[in-house]
Structure formats: structure tokens, C-alpha cells
Amino acid sequence: MSEENVVYIGNKPVMNYVLAVVTQMNSGIPEVMLKARGRAISRAVDVAEIVRNRFITDLELGTINISTEEMTNKEGSNSNVSAIEIQLCKVKE
């Protein structure tokens, strides 16, 4: 999957990301991957559910992966943060 098809979920309002996903899908991309870390994980699930229930109803949830990523903070020490990847696929007609 190319980087174009990835939507990174951060701290912006949920609807910003919903719009990003819907725009990508409507431009013909059949598959979008949502990626989020830490507290944004809940927001990623919200985005997937809102797109699926309200905007693109012929959307299927693909694989959902969780993992741990190591991050280096400002002071230079490492900490672990959880991450999630949610695959959204448009059903072929």
C-alpha cells in the first residue's frame, strides 16, 4: 500500500479525518489505512465507525492490527506507545 492511502489520525477534530477518508475514497481509491498512536487510537476507531455508518455504507473493515512503537521524547529517553492500524476497503461492485 502506498503512503497516499494512509490517513494518520492525530489530535484534530474527528470530522477532519472523516472528510479526508471520504475524499480519498470518492477519488477512486478503494482502500484506506487509518493509523494512530496513543490517545488518538480511540479517535481512529471513531473515524472508521463514522465513515462506515454515515458516509460510505458499502465499506468493509479489513484487518485491524495493534502494535507497540518505541518513541524518543524531548529529553532523549525512550518510551513505548501503542499503535493501531485499521484497514477500510470499499466493496467491489
Add this chain to the structure above:
Amino acid sequence: MSEENVVYIGNKPVMNYVLAVVTQMNSGIPEVMLKARGRAISRAVDVAEIVRNRFITDLELGTINISTEEMTNKEGSNSNVSAIEIQLCKVKE
């Protein structure tokens, strides 16, 4: 799956839930389901990752499901909240 095998993730510290999962698994239950809603979703992912990486290394992630649940708040109006279910299975020896 019986209700005994479900660990509901709420607002307590992560390690409380990690301990609950590890205790259940060590008592011989081979499969535990984590369930969380709303902001606790990120914490559920943390719990799964911490158990898997630090405590029970022969643990496999099973199915991960996301969904939307309708909740009624104090004022009696309905709102939607995202939910996650993460299945953790002990690998058979």
C-alpha cells in the same frame, strides 16, 4: 464465551487491567476478551500490548472488532459511542 472471560476496560490505571488479565490467564483460562468504549479504547490496546510483551509472551492476538454502541445519557438523549473488542488467546503447548 462466558462473561467470566471478559475484562471491561474503564478509567482505572492500565496496570489494574493488566493484572486482571494475567490473573485470569494464570488460573487456566486460555482466552480473555478485552472490551472498551470511547476513550478507554486506547487503554484497552495498551493492556493487550503490555500483557503480550511483558507478561505472557506466548499470547496471540485473536480477532479485533470495532463497533458502535448507542448510549442513553443522564438527560435521556441518545448518543453513539465507539467500542472495541480485543481477543487474547494463549498458544496451546
